[in-house]
Amino acid sequence: MKRLFILGAGSMAESFIKGIVEEGVIDPRDIFVCNRSRHERLMELREWYGITPAESVARAADSDLVILAVKPYDMMEALRQLRPHLSNQVILSFAAGIPIDAIRRATGGHPYIIRTMPNVPVAVMQGAIALSAPPTVPRDKLDRVIEMLAGLGQVVEIEEGLMDAATAFSGSGPGFISYLLEAMEQAAVDLGFEPELARKLLVQTVIGTAHVLREWNLSPSELRRRVTSPNGTTHAGVEVMKSRGVYDAIIEAVQRAAVRAEEMGREYTREA
Ligand SMILES: NC(=O)c1ccc[n+]([C@@H]2O[C@H](COP(=O)([O-])OP(=O)(O)OC[C@H]3O[C@@H](n4cnc5c(N)ncnc54)[C@H](OP(=O)(O)O)[C@@H]3O)[C@@H](O)[C@H]2O)c1
Known part of the structure; x- marks a missing residue:
């Protein structure tokens, strides 16, 4: 080109x-x-x-x-x-x-x-x-x-046919991941951290997790299991997420984004 x-x-x-x-x-x-x-x-x-x-x-x-x-x-x-x-x-x-x-x-x-x-x-x-x-x-x-x-x-x-799905989890993905990080940053601040300092650790946590997933060729659930020891800190946190339906909420969010992509396609191309 x-x-x-x-x-x-x-x-x-x-x-x-x-x-x-x-x-x-x-x-x-x-x-x-x-x-x-x-x-x-x-x-x-x-x-x-x-x-x-x-x-x-x-x-x-x-x-x-x-x-x-x-x-x-x-x-x-x-x-x-x-x-x-x-x-x-x-x-x-x-x-x-x-x-x-x-x-x-x-x-x-x-x-x-x-x-x-x-x-x-x-x-x-x-x-x-x-x-x-x-x-x-x-x-x-x-x-x-x-x-x-x-x-x-x-x-x-x-x-x-898969493009609206890709739009939902990959195009909108940085927004979704940032939303999760917003909450984690807020939690860190509530626990006494300065936001900038918390962000340094959070951003590196995301980068590091992504690298491990790719380089070790693990699925997200395999990695989660590896870092979750019984009765440990991750376990305690994940239990809260499970009881609050976070997993289902994320699935619903991605599905809604895919539907919205499809709706936009219909709404904005009517005249074509
Ligand atoms: N942002 C994302 O993360 C992301 C991710 C994946 C895909 N996309 C896709 O990328 C596209 C752009 O999104 P965006 O977030 O970059 O939008 P944006 O920031 O609103 O920019 C759209 C630009 O298009 C210009 N424009 C509108 N009509 C035009 C025309 N007839 N001729 C020339 N320029 C025109 C606007 O100019 P004026 O300001 O002068 O009106 C504006 O600068 C969207 O279709 C979106 O679905 C975005």
């Missing part, structure tokens, strides 16, 4: 830009970014990452890859603006819930559409990126996109 065009300069676009610039496979000046109205945001991104602000969506015309990074509810309007400037580019959508078929219809049958669900850690090259492409995307085009994304984290190719 030589030239990228990013439609939408919000937080996901910035995480992606940060990672891709750090990866160093594309000259930041060849990353063109367009917003709807907030021009000052483009100036910021130019200052921080060296990207080129695009004055209009017409800049998409001479790009190899067009990234859709607008909110799902803005997608159909954005595609209407983009459509006259499309030819052979590969389109990569970040949008939660929006099916490939809706993008295809809104672009007059564009064949090269890839749907992804990245998450914010792509900014530090530790992202989880679910990706799905229809058979109309030739393997070599898909491989080039996967190669670029692989520098930003773990890429997993899935069927499109």
